[in-house]
Amino acid sequence: MMKNIYAWLDERLGFDDMYKMLLDRPEPHGNWWNTLGSASLFLFIMQGVTGIFLTVYYAPTPDHAYDSIQYIMNDVAFGWLIRGMHHWGASLMVFVVFIHMLRTFFSASYKYPRELTWMVGSVLFLLTLGMGFTGYLLPFNQRAYWATVVATNIGGVVPGIGPFILRALRGGTDVSALTLSRFFSAHIWMLPAALAGLIGLHLYLIMRHGESAYPDQDD
Amino acid sequence: MASSHRISRRDFVKAVTATLSGVMGIAMGIPIISYLIDPALNVQSSEAWIPLGPLDGYPIGTPTAFSFTRSNINGWEKTVNSYGGFILRKSESESDILALSNRCTHLSCSVNWNEEREEYVCPCHDAQFDIEGEVNAGPPPHALDHFETKVEEGTLSVKFPAVLAHEG
Incomplete structure (x- = not known):
């Protein structure tokens, strides 16, 4: 019965082909540094899942943002765990993505034909930093508020268009309710959507070209 | 397979992966469900x-x-x-x-x-x-x-x- 269902689905979806392409593809000789991309993907998914659950109780308004996080941390069952994973996972993701990038650089894996994988990866790194930047404001405590004041001021010193960038980031001249809601929107919709799409492209390129072997003495 | 008591490396990895996935699923599933239904469990009497x-x-x-x-x-x-x-x-x-x-x-x-x-x-x-x-x-x-x-x-x-x- 199960076999028949599986066969029916496989004929239409092609599980077996997918399995071969995704998990059974040939790999160069193993190296733990090569697992950092998978680790980054895992962390992205973990941040996505814990983030989705945090939105169940979080309220992105100056009146309630801080209180709603206090509520998550102190009153909701396992709220401390979900938020803790999201909080520490965020730092870990920036770290792992960065080390992944360094490994790619040092093993020269960015070279032909993988230049596009590298470029997409660079954008993914910047988007990851963007997630950290927008997520930092959301607790709306003193540290979050002043960190955002300082960080958006950095955008404000760009010659010529600085003041405009500052207002565009903040949604006005001050860090306010508008800043919080636009950071929230960027943090849960825009940046994750861009990340998910580019991760898809990144993975497609990796499957298309296979993983690079480490250069040996002859290279 | 030479002996039915021997387990191939491939099967061992499969079993370990499945077990760890199951443990992780339970370890995260219980907190997540508790997290979601928590307000439903804390009914405070207004009397x-x-x-x-x-x-x-x-x-x-x-x-x-x-x-x-x-x-x-x-x-x-x-x-x-x-x-x-x-x-x-x-x-x-x-x-x-x-x-x-x-x-x-x-x-x-x-x-x-x-x-x-x-x-x-x-x-x-x-x-x-x-x-x-x-x-x-x-x-x-x-x-x-x-x-x-x-x-x-x-x-x-x-x-x-x-x-x-x-x-x-």
Whole structure:
């Protein structure tokens, strides 16, 4: 019965082909540094899942943002765990993505034909930093508020268009309710959507070209 | 396979992966479900006895207004609602007390005691209730709600929330 269902689905979806392409593809000789991309993907998914659950109780308004996080941390069952994973996972993701990038650089894996994988990866790194930047404001405590004041001021010193960038980031001249809601929107919709799409492209390129072997003495 | 007791490396990796996935699934599944249903499990009772001061402060035979507020905490949000009513002492007896809610049973406006007409009058749609809270005239579907009362060491208390006139 199960076999028949599986066969029916496989004929239409092609599980077996997918399995071969995704998990059974040939790999160069193993190296733990090569697992950092998978680790980054895992962390992205973990941040996505814990983030989705945090939105169940979080309220992105100056009146309630801080209180709603206090509520998550102190009153909701396992709220401390979900938020803790999201909080520490965020730092870990920036770290792992960065080390992944360094490994790619040092093993020269960015070279032909993988230049596009590298470029997409660079954008993914910047988007990851963007997630950290927008997520930092959301607790709306003193540290979050002043960190955002300082960080958006950095955008404000760009010659010529600085003041405009500052207002565009903040949604006005001050860090306010508008800043919080636009950071929230960027943090849960825009940046994750861009990340998910580019991760898809990144993975497609990796499957298309296979993983690079480490250069040996002859290279 | 040479011997049925031997397990291939591939099968071992499969078994370990499946086991670890299962452990992780349970380790995360239980917290996540608890997290989601938590507010449904913490039902706080809103019942409470509200002290209204010494019984001596309430005259016999005349409805005397009282009011109190109750705060309600839902997550991070606190709402404060005002409630009010009238104490009517029918005699000296501590059990002979009628505590009516001032919430009109029509559309919840606050009724007032009208001394001359000897009835409660609602300012919204001119509903009229007699001194016992029964409907005299107007649109209300039933009599005014009342509070249970008790007197302890000379202090009058009412039990929140108010109940339907013909209950309790």
